[in-house]
Every structure is written in structure tokens, then in C-alpha cells.
Amino acid sequence: MPADLAVIGLGPYGLPLAQAAVAAGFATVGYATGHESVSLSPAELRRMHKAGFRPVTDPAQLGRVRTAVICAPTPRGADGGPDLGQLEAAARTLAERLRPHTTVILESPVHPGTTEELLRPLLEEGSGLRAGRDFHLAYSPSRIDPGNRDFTPSNTPKVIGGLTPACTESAAAFYGRLTDKVVRARGLREAETVQLLETNYRHVNIALVNEMAVLCHDLGVDLWDVIRCAETKPFGFQAFRPGPGVGGHGAAQDLAGHGNRPLRMVELAQQVNHRMPHYVVQRAGALLNEHGKSARGARVLLLGVTYKADLADQQGTPAQEIAIRLLELGASVSYHDPHVAAWSVLDRPVPRADSLYEAAADADLTILLQQHRTYDLQGLSVKAQLLLDTRGATPTGAAHRL
Numbered sequence: 001m002p003a004d005l006a007v008i009g010l011g012p013y014g015l016p017l018a019q020a021a022v023a024a025g026f027a028t029v030g031y032a033t034g035h036e037s038v039s040l041s042p043a044e045l046r047r048m049h050k051a052g053f054r055p056v057t058d059p060a061q062l063g064r065v066r067t068a069v070i071c072a073p074t075p076r077g078a079d080g081g082p083d084l085g086q087l088e089a090a091a092r093t094l095a096e097r098l099r100p101h102t103t104v105i106l107e108s109p110v111h112p113g114t115t116e117e118l119l120r121p122l123l124e125e126g127s128g129l130r131a132g133r134d135f136h137l138a139y140s141p142s143r144i145d146p147g148n149r150d151f152t153p154s155n156t157p158k159v160i161g162g163l164t165p166a167c168t169e170s171a172a173a174f175y176g177r178l179t180d181k182v183v184r185a186r187g188l189r190e191a192e193t194v195q196l197l198e199t200n201y202r203h204v205n206i207a208l209v210n211e212m213a214v215l216c217h218d219l220g221v222d223l224w225d226v227i228r229c230a231e232t233k234p235f236g237f238q239a240f241r242p243g244p245g246v247g248g249h250g251a252a253q254d255l256a257g258h259g260n261r262p263l264r265m266v267e268l269a270q271q272v273n274h275r276m277p278h279y280v281v282q283r284a285g286a287l288l289n290e291h292g293k294s295a296r297g298a299r300v301l302l303l304g305v306t307y308k309a310d311l312a313d314q315q316g317t318p319a320q321e322i323a324i325r326l327l328e329l330g331a332s333v334s335y336h337d338p339h340v341a342a343w344s345v346l347d348r349p350v351p352r353a354d355s356l357y358e359a360a361a362d363a364d365l366t367i368l369l370q371q372h373r374t375y376d377l378q379g380l381s382v383k384a385q386l387l388l389d390t391r392g393a394t395p396t397g398a399a400h401r402l
Contacts, residue, residue, distance in 0.1 A: 003027040003054070005174075006065040008090045010055070012249045012313070013107050013142040014071030019044065020153035022051040024178050030055045031062060031093075033072045033086045063097030067174050069105045070094070070119070071142070076251050082110055084118065091119050095126025103136040103170045105160075109199065111253065112192040115139045116163065131163050138162040138171035139188050141195030147311050157181040161191025196253050200266050203252035205240040207269035210276055213242035213402050217283075224392040224401060242402055244369050244390040245276040245318025247307025277321035280402070284365055284388055285329065287400055291386060293364050296330030301353060301363035303380075304370025305337045312339040319369050320345060334359060338374050360384040368393060 004026040007018040014030065021028045030053060062068060072090040077083035087108050094104070104123060106115050115138075120131050131137040140160045145151060158175040160182060162168030172182045185191040209227070216223035223242065231239035246252075252270050253263075285295045305319035306312060314320075319335075323345045326333050335343055336353040343350045353359030357379065360366045366384040368377070371393040381387055381398035389399040 003029045003061070003065050004067065005029070006031060006062045006068040006094075007071060008062065008068060008094060009033045009071035009073065009086070009108070011071065011073045012146065012315070013073075013144060014069075016144045016146070016153065017069060017071060017107065017142075018053055019048055020178050022048050022053045024154075025052075026177070027052045028054070029061050029065065031057075031059065031090075033090045059093045059097060062094050063099055065102065067103045067105065068094055068098075069107055071107045073249070074108045074110060075249075081253070082108075082251075084110070084114070087114075088118070088122065091122040092126055095123045098123060098127035098129060098135060100129060100134045101136075103138070103167075103174060104131075105138045105140055105171050105174070107140055107142045109142070109195055109249075109251075109253070110192060112189045112196060115188045115192060120163070132167060136162065136164075136167040136170040137188075138167050139191040140171065140175065141191060141198065143198075146313065147308060153178055155180055157183050159183045159185055159191055159194050161185035161188045161194075163188055200252055200263065200269070203246060203273060204265055204269040205238070206243070206246055207272035209240045210242045210272055214279060217402070222396075222401075224396075227392075241392060242390075243276070243318075244280045244322060244402070246273045247314075247316035247318060249315050251316070277318045278325065280318075280322055280367065280369075280388070280390055281325040281329070283400075283402065284326070284367060287386060287388060288365055295326070298331045298364040299362065300326050300331045300333050301359050301366045302333065302335040303337070303356075303366060303368045303375065304372050305335050305340055305343055306370055309371050310339070310373050314340065314343075322367070322369065323350065334363070337370070338372055356380070357383045360387075368399070 005021050005028045007014045007028060008031045010030045010032045018028050018030050070090050072086040074082035074084055074087055106119055120137060124130055129135050138160055140158055143156050158179045160168055160171045160175060162171055168184055172184060175182050213223050227239055230237055252266050288295055288298055302319055305317055306314050307317040323333050334351040334353050336356050336359060360380055360383045365386045367388045369390055371391045377394045381394050387399035390402040392401050
């Protein structure tokens with residue numbers, strides 16, 4: 001049965017797009033590119049199937065659609081840049097079935113130039129068709145923010161850049177049915193660089209506030225009060241908040257090593273953010289020492305081991321490195337997370353606390369890593385022997401804040 005849309009890649013970028021597409025009335029097929037983690041609940045998946053979503057394993061189905069969007073994961077590779085293996089495989093699979101007049105859009109995070117220099121030749125060689133003449137080719141940076149209830153695909157503007165003006169307009173016609181506003185970039189590279197700028201903006205600003213957290217602790221200044229006051233400025237400031245590290249699927253991107261000038265600010269931001277798990281463990285050890293306890297043999301409870309609040313996704317979570325460093329110090333580590341039924345570190349299962357309050361009362365130190373909505377932080381601050389809050393979520397004076 002023909003469909004309007006094929007979403008190729010059913011991970012953190014593809015599934016939300018498919019969800020938005022079926023909600024907008026598109027008959028949609030989904031084709032997985034690898035071992036992608038499903039971030040939607042069984043109930044959400046059932047609603048998608050009922051609305052017209054069909055996961056397929058036969059690549060022939062990709063040749064029966066008007067629009068194909070490639071959302072293959074591009075995780076960080078050994079050289080620090082995106083690993084394009086799944087993207088290349090997806091392109092070859094689609095190319096063999098590509099029909100004239102199809103609109104092909106790439107949403108995967110890539111370096112500027114990838115759509116034209118990598119994707120275009122793969123599609124043209126595999127199909128015998130020519131981009132811009134026989135089929136449309138465009139890039140649109142994914143702007144998915146998992147768990148965000150205020151900004152969804154329907155009210156988040158979508159940036160589009162095409163190989164030709166006609167390619168841009170074809171992609172705009174597709175996204176115009178999904179979102180309230182479409183923003184046309186000058187071309188493919190401009191649209192790709194939007195993704196680069198947006199991702200690095202997040203990492204650089206998180207790095208700045210992470211450095212401020214360390215500085216304010218040394219100065220005896222309440223950073224959280226500083227942020228509260230600073231965000232009242234109506235111009236020139238956007239509030240970011242520190243944390244135990246930066247997780248998620250949108251890794252900072254530095255183009256060094258790819259024939260480009262390095263982004264020095266991004267390099268430094270990566271260094272700062274990568275140090276945060278170590279800093280958290282350092283603070284944990286200092287707190288234990290202040291209360292007459294050693295990290296060796298201490299019972300440490302980690303609260304929230306996902307990369308983002310109220311999600312089950314553990315991609316890039318700093319909880320992994322924090323647990324490893326605590327274990328290296330000789331601590332006994334357990335965890336609690338309402339979204340994670342089982343958790344392993346270095347291929348060893350970490351004990352899961354069944355009773356949150358009992359575990360917090362029993363632990364020498366409880367570390368809040370993720371502020372899940374179900375956590376009663378006031379109650380936890382009373383029950384825990386010692387509480388280190390890396391998110392500034394507890395009431396003032398109720399815990400030791402990062």
C-alpha cells in the first residue's frame with residue numbers, strides 16, 4: 001500500500017517526525033537503519049499505528065512514497081566527528097528504489113557539505129537519477145526536544161535548504177503541513193550550518209554556566225540565586241543551568257581535522273563539560289570527608305541516570321562516568337530511576353533501590369543527577385543523610401548544591 005512519507009531511521013530524530021507526520025494526516029512508513037532505541041511508550045506507538053504509521057522491513061516500500069526523510073543516527077566517531085555509516089547505508093538502500101519526482105530530505109546531524117558531497121552522489125549513482133532535475137534534495141536540521149511540552153513539531157519553526165530553489169519549495173510544501181512556520185535557508189550548506197550553530201550554542205552556554213558553578217562554589221556564592229536574578233534581564237541574556245555533564249544525541253561539533261579551521265570555543269566547551277562528572281565526584285568526596293566519612297566503602301545512591309528529566313533515554317548520560325569514578329574510589333554504588341528498570345556500568349549490573357526513601361536514609365550520600373518529576377525533593381532532603389543536588393532543584397538550604 002503506497003504511503004505519503006517514508007521516515008528512514010527510527011531513533012531520536014525519526015520517531016518524533018513520524019509521530020508528527022501521522023498526527024498531521026500523512027500515511028507514513030518507518031524503516032529502521034540499525035539498533036535504534038525507541039523513545040516512545042507502547043501507548044504512543046499504538047496511537048501511531050492506528051493513525052496510519054507502518055514500520056516496514058522491506059526496502060521496496062521506500063520506492064512508493066512522495067517524500068523520504070533520512071533520520072539515520074550519526075553518533076560521534078573515533079575521530080570526534082559524526083559517524084556516517086548508518087547514513088550511507090540508508091542512502092544506498094533508498095537509492096536503489098528512488099523514483100522520479102520524490103523529495104528526499106536529510107535531517108541527521110552532519111557537517112556542512114555532507115548532503116551535497118556524500119548523500120547526493122550516493123543517491124544519483126544508486127538510482128541513475130539526477131538531483132535537482134529528476135528528484136528534489138534538501139536538508140532540514142532536526143529541532144526535536146524530547147519531553148518538551150511547550151514546543152512541539154507543530155509550533156517549532158522548520159528550517160529548510162534545498163539543492164535548488166525548486167528543491168527548497170518542495171521540502172517547504174511537505175513541512176508546511178507539519179509546522180506553523182517554515183524558514184527557507186539560502187541553500188543546503190546554510191541549513192546544515194544552522195544545525196551546527198544551534199548545537200554548539202547549547203554546549204558553549206552550558207560550559208559557561210558549568211564554569212560559573214565551580215567558580216561560585218569556590219567563592220561561596222549561591223550560583224542558583226545569581227541565575228535567578230540574571231534571567232530577569234529582558235535582553236542579552238538567556239538562562240542556562242549547570243549540571244553533572246552534558247548528555248543527549250546532539251554532540252558538540254568541531255570541524256577541526258576535516259580541512260577546516262577549528263572552533264576554539266567549542267573545543268574549550270567540550271573540555272569543560274567533559275570535566276563535570278569528575279567535578280561531581282570530587283565534590284562528593286569532599287562532602288563525605290567533611291562529615292567524617294571516606295569515599296572508600298561509602299554507600300552512594302544516584303538519583304536519575306538518564307540524560308534528561310522524565311525520559312528513559314540514557315544516551316551520553318554523565319551518570320555512567322560518575323558511577324565509574326565512584327566505584328574506582330571504592331564506593332558502593334546503587335541507583336534509583338523511575339524510567340530505568342535495570343542499569344549496568346562496565347558490564348556489571350548496578351543495584352536498583354526499590355524503596356527510594358529507605359535507600360536515601362540508608363545511603364551515606366545521595367546524589368541527585370536528574371530531576372525527574374516524580375521525585376519529592378523536599379521529602380528526599382529530609383530523609384537523606386547527605387544530599388548533593390547537581391540540578392539546583394531542592395529548596396534553598398535543604399541540600400548541598402553543585
